[in-house]
Amino acid sequence: MDEIVKDKTDCVVTVRDVSLRYSGEKGDVTALQHINLNIKEGEFICVLGPSGCGKSTLLKIIAGFLQPSEGEAAMDNSPISGPDWHRGVVFQSPTLYPWLNVHDNVAFGLKMRKFSKGEIKELTDKYIELVGLNGFEKHKPYELSGGMKQRASLARVLVxxxxxxxxxxxxxxxxxLTRQNMQTLIRTIWTKTKNTVFLITHDVDEALALATRVIVMSSRPGRIIKEFNTDFTYHILGVSHEEARYTPEYMNVREEILKIINSQS
Structure with a gap:
């Protein structure tokens, strides 16, 4: 796979020379250093790197939860100054209101944005169906499995x-097994909705199974050290995951990524 040559065509988000420092118990810590990244419309980007390399910090800057110490993150050429519904976030722990059922959790954002009751019902029903939770609309989060909670969290963002x-x-x-089913779900949703996706993972196989571009970060201070154009996710749509996974091309890219990550440990 060739390393990507970046350009700004159809960019949704642009990260320009971003660094982030914070004060820790042992003094100042540089979490990210000189990150430059152009995220194009419809890309599925997966970010890999050793623990503590700043993957989540980068996501929080793009989401608007954190402001960089230097540089700038922008969406459609406008600086990202805070959270915005245009950039929906799905966390590892599902962020569902325990006192609301699935339907009301998914509908919550639309209610806050003053959508009409008819629009709320139509959109909520549509995205509950899209994530495969038909029949569970009245269930509370504590009545759901882990995978179902993540489906509800995903619908809450997608709506x-x-x-x-x-x-x-x-x-x-x-x-x-649930993880692989969720990977299949998010791949299917991505192909239907054409959303731009930015996903952090520790799992090389997960990244290669989903991404159109894999970004590998260094150990702290986090820098982007290599990027890979990948198209295995398209192959998996037509064949089984295992068939795509054990091709020589897949194994070569997987080995190269693992060598890079292990060299940073």
């Missing part, structure tokens, strides 16, 4: 029709 979905290790706490 707002964001330009971009940011996912911070969303499947990390799930068992292997």
């Amino acid at each position: 707002n029709k964001p330009r971009m979905i940011l996912m911070d290790e969303p499947f990390g706490a799930l068992d292997a």
Whole structure:
């Protein structure tokens, strides 16, 4: 796979020379250093790197939860100054209101944005169906499995029709079978909605199974050290995951990524 040559065509988000420092118990810490990244419309980007490399910090800057110490993150050339429904976030732990049922959790953002009752019902029903939770609309979060909670969290983001979905290790706490089912679901949703997706993972196979571009970060201070154009997710749509996974091309890219990550440990 060739390393990507960046350009700004159809960019949704642009990260320009971003660094982030904070004060820790042992003095100042540089979490990110000189990050430059152009995220294009419709891309599915997966970010890999050793623990503590700043993956989640980068996601929080793009989401608007953190402001960089230097540089700038911008969406459609406007600086990102805070959270915005145009950039929906799915966390590892589902962020559902325990006192609301699935339907009301998914509808919550639309209610806050003053959508009409008819629009709320139509959109909420549509996205509950899209994530496969038909029949569970009246269930409370405590009545759902881990995978179902993440489906509800995903629907809650999708119903707002964001330009971009940011996912911070969303499947990390799930068992292997549920995780693979969720990967299939998010791939299917991505092909239907054409959303731009930015997903953080520790799992190389998960990244290669989903991404159109894989970004590998260094150990702290986090820098982007290599990017890969990948198209295995398109192959998996036509064949089984295992068939795509054991091709020589897949194994070569997987080995190269693992060598880079292990060299940073």
